[in-house]
Amino acid sequence: MKRKFLLPIFLIVQIILVKTIGLFPDFVEKWYSNGFYPKLAFLSRSILGKLPFSFGDVLYFVLIVLLVRWIWKHRIGFFKEWKNNGLAVLSWVSLFYFFFHLLWGMNYYRVPLHEKLQIEKEYSQQQLEVFIEKMILKTNELQLAITKNDSAIVVIPYSDKEIYEKSLAGYKNLPEDLKEFSYENKSIKSSLFSLPLSYMGFGGYLNPFTNEAQVNYLKPKYTSPLTTCHEMAHQTGIASESECNFIGFITASKNDDLYFQYSAYSFALRSGLNNLDRIKKGSSKPYLAKINKGVIKNFNENEIFWNDYQSPITTFFEYFYDNFLKLNQQKDGMEGYSKFVGLAIGYDEN
Structure with missing residues (x-):
């Protein structure tokens, strides 16, 4: 299988996995919200909390610049190469989806x-x-x-x-x-x-x-x-x-x-x-x-x-x-x- 298909396929697998785990809020509560997440959050805040500026905002700014640059670079013939460009977009979405749920997003599925x-x-x-x-x-x-x-x-x-x-x-x-x-x-x-x-x-x-x-x-x-x-x-x-x-x-x-x-x-x-x-x-x-x-x-x-x-x-x-x-x-x-x-x-x- 070509590498360009891996992340888009992984996105589908992730969605199914997240929604399935989300059906068990007690599991999410115990193992994620009160297990893995507090340790990760404590580490993140310990490191980035000392910075006098928002590292996350700088990260977003860099990503926005890279996105605009990518769109500009592919503006000519964008729809002609729709398959490759679409796979590239889905690959980035797959990465964002993974890190979003790993680092914080699974808390949406905890016990109310x-x-x-x-x-x-x-x-x-x-x-x-x-x-x-x-x-x-x-x-x-x-x-x-x-x-x-x-x-x-x-x-x-x-x-x-x-x-x-x-x-x-x-x-x-x-x-x-x-x-x-x-x-x-x-x-x-x-x-x-x-x-x-x-x-x-x-x-x-x-x-x-x-x-x-x-x-x-x-x-x-x-x-x-x-x-x-x-x-x-x-x-x-x-x-x-x-x-x-x-x-x-x-x-x-x-x-x-x-x-x-x-x-x-x-x-x-x-x-x-x-x-x-x-x-x-x-x-x-x-x-x-x-x-x-x-x-x-x-x-x-x-x-x-x-x-x-x-x-x-x-x-x-x-x-x-x-x-x-x-x-x-x-x-x-x-x-x-x-x-x-x-x-x-x-x-x-x-």
């Missing part, structure tokens, strides 16, 4: 967190309204404690580097039933691609090949503590976006720093209000009057930022990532981000 904690993730409108009331009280309390003025916007005084350092404290305060997601050896970076990430609609991402947590440093800083804790949750082996939001919320709210707590509770409040509006449009309005004006100003700051970067690029990447998640056991797609509210309600009631 709500099953491990034995909590319900579905909730009624009444439960959601009770949750929103709790979040309003806590968010207002924190905003007033920080600013001493219920109409003042919260401005985090820390640098990005200080936020990344302080994020570790929340993971040290995890409740006993979540201790398996404890975190050591920090590897958190401000993404070199923060401008493209803004147009793509992302506040951050985990590089699955280097295990570096990447944070978009351009977005409103009051949201950065929660985003950082979210990306750190990915590093601990959680693939689900809703579960990462939940762990991010828990760790930021358990942090002794008031700014981290505010980032957590204001995020949970905003998510709860959005979910209530999905149940019945306009049903969040009565609750807005109960929220401190300073909190509303922070919400507006965040909304204005993302609206300024809204473009067809955003729509494309949201569509792409939505389908990527659905192909990887996340049936809710992008909606999964807001599903953490159910986990928070279930965990609180339990």
